[in-house]
Amino acid sequence: EDQVTQSPEALRLQEGESSSLNCSYTVSGLRGLFWYRQDPGKGPEFLFTLYSAGEEKEKERLKATLTKKESFLHITAPKPEDSATYLCAVQANSGYSTLTFGKGTMLLVSP
Amino acid sequence: GAVVSQHPSRVICKSGTSVKIECRSLDFQATTMFWYRQFPKQSLMLMATSNEGSKATYEQGVEKDKFLINHASLTLSTLTVTSAHPEDSSFYICSARDSTRGGGYTFGSGTRLTVV
Numbered sequence: 001e002d003q004v005t006q007s008p009e010a011l012r013l014q015e016g017e018s019s020s021l022n023c024s025y026t027v028s029g030l031r032g033l034f035w036y037r038q039d040p041g042k043g044p045e046f047l048f049t050l051y052s053a054g055e056e057k058e059k060e061r062l063k064a065t066l067t068k069k070e071s072f073l074h075i076t077a078p079k080p081e082d083s084a085t086y087l088c089a090v091q092a093n094s095g096y097s098t099l100t101f102g103k104g105t106m107l108l109v110s111p
Numbered sequence: 112g113a114v115v116s117q118h119p120s121r122v123i124c125k126s127g128t129s130v131k132i133e134c135r136s137l138d139f140q141a142t143t144m145f146w147y148r149q150f151p152k153q154s155l156m157l158m159a160t161s162n163e164g165s166k167a168t169y170e171q172g173v174e175k176d177k178f179l180i181n182h183a184s185l186t187l188s189t190l191t192v193t194s195a196h197p198e199d200s201s202f203y204i205c206s207a208r209d210s211t212r213g214g215g216y217t218f219g220s221g222t223r224l225t226v227v
Contacts, residue, residue, distance in 0.1 A: 032215075034220075042220055043206075044204070046112075047215075088156075099155075099216060101154040106152075
């Protein structure tokens with residue numbers, strides 16, 4: 001069974017204080033690992049897809065990295081508008097495969 | 112990018128009534144759409160996979176007769192919660208992927224269902 005564990009559950013940062021969110025996963029062959037941002041009362045917003053260990057992707061203050069067991073979402077010099085819940089999901093390589101989500105990390109950036 | 116529209120965003124209904132939620136892919140065709148349910152501070156749980164022109168595939172533990180899914184066209188899937196009860200109150204979200212553009216799965220804005 002595919003599993004995704006995200007840590008920490010919640011993270012409070014000061015504006016400008018860089019940090020990383022962790023996503024540990026077990027999957028029977030990884031097709032893709034996805035990062036999403038979710039604001040309260042909204043659907044998830046796509047950020048990145050990573051496909052193989054060693055891959056990195058960046059978007060503004062966010063950088064996602066991938067190893068064979070985990071992924072990190074690095075947030076550099078965060079701003080209050082980066083406050084949201086960040087979700088990680090994996091998709092296995094089997095013929096019929098859907099996304100398995102973690103519970104998310106709730107990030108709060110204070111000015 | 113790909114856009115998925117979900118309607119309504121909020122709905123309150125009485126116990127025993129039915130509620131229909133619509134999910135539309137606005138700028139692409141989606142042969143497959145996904146319906147999720149999310150409880151507070153919990154992860155998204157896949158309820159069912161909606162297939163255009165055929166029956167939906169339900170996840171284990173999801174009642175087919177309670178959560179009716181119809182995917183009659185390449186841009187529209189509907190989820191009907193039948194004979195709703197307070198325990199059905201939750202946040203329902205649909206998703207689809209534009210396979211022609213690659214990238215990730217696009218999600219609708221979600222529907223907050225409250226059954227009173």
